[in-house]
Each structure stands twice: as structure tokens, then as C-alpha cells.
Amino acid sequence: MELKQLTDLGLTEEQAKQALELHTAELTAEQGKTADLTAQLEAAQKNVTELTEQVKKFDGEDIEGLKQAAKDWEQKYNADLTAAKIDKALEVALIGAKARDIGIAKSQLDNSLLSIGEDGKLTGLDEQLDKLKAEKAFLFDDGGEKPSAHIDTGIDHGTASEGLTDEQARAVMGLSANGGNK
Numbered sequence: 001m002e003l004k005q006l007t008d009l010g011l012t013e014e015q016a017k018q019a020l021e022l023h024t025a026e027l028t029a030e031q032g033k034t035a036d037l038t039a040q041l042e043a044a045q046k047n048v049t050e051l052t053e054q055v056k057k058f059d060g061e062d063i064e065g066l067k068q069a070a071k072d073w074e075q076k077y078n079a080d081l082t083a084a085k086i087d088k089a090l091e092v093a094l095i096g097a098k099a100r101d102i103g104i105a106k107s108q109l110d111n112s113l114l115s116i117g118e119d120g121k122l123t124g125l126d127e128q129l130d131k132l133k134a135e136k137a138f139l140f141d142d143g144g145e146k147p148s149a150h151i152d153t154g155i156d157h158g159t160a161s162e163g164l165t166d167e168q169a170r171a172v173m174g175l176s177a178n179g180g181n182k
Helices: 003-008 013-057 063-096 102-107 126-135 159-163 166-173
Strands: none
Touching: 003 013, 063 102
């Protein structure tokens, strides 16, 4: 629309200018809306194209199978993590119980009866540990005298060895009387 067209319709030049200003403002607003909608449409088309390409990557794939595999891996991870927690908690408990050999003591326990409680503590061990201590007490240090070994050399290591000759000492050690091996 032009100024001359409006004045030809009988509007004064001032009225025609005001009408053109209103028309221009409305036109500019509508052009802005159109530009926004065009940008949104282009973005949506781009997203559709990208999503279509991503879907094509999975074409022929068993999506439900992939979901189940992910669930299976998650369950295995959680089971392995729980088993590791139980194993470490068991080792700590056996150390606290003064087990002399953690590995042997662990082998005597039924791990299927052990679990980690909601409080994070090992459950199912106390009964087994009490039974193991009763049946195989040698696996645990009772705080008493340490066990010792006695080796009989045939010699009284007290004062009786003062009169021991070199020949007698060699004989006990399996050496010949002249200083060499038999």
C-alpha cells in the first residue's frame, strides 16, 4: 500500500500517513512472527533429520533385546559389587576375630548365608563363626601362649651338653668324626 492510493480513496495526507504507519507496524509484527515460526520449523526439520539418522543406526536391532542385555549387565554388576563388599567385610570380621589364616578361615564358611544388611553390616556370620571357633579353635588366636614346635636332637641342651665331645656332636648332626660329611 502506498500513500497515493490512500489519498485517492479520499483520505487526507495526514490520515494516509497514519494509516501507513499502522499498516507498517502490523506488517513488521507479522513478519517477525513468520520469521520466528520459520526458524522453529527449520529447527524441527533439522531435529527430525538427526533423529531419523540415529534411528537408522538401530535399524534391524532388537531394542528389547538390548534393554534386557542392559538389565542383565546391571544385575551382574550389582551382584559382583555385593559379593566384593561381603568378601571385604568378611575379611575384616575374621581379622577382628583374630583368625590366624584369613584364607583358610574363609574357606570354612558358607558365603551363601552371608549378606550385607541395610545398615551396611555383615549378617549371617556370627553363628558360623561361633561354630568354626568351637570346631577348629586352632584357626584363631585365643590370646594365650603361642604354639611352639619341639625338635628332639637327642641332646639335653641344659647343663648336660657341657661334657659333649666333638665326635658326639658330629654324630648327632650326621657328620663324620673327622669333620667331613658321611
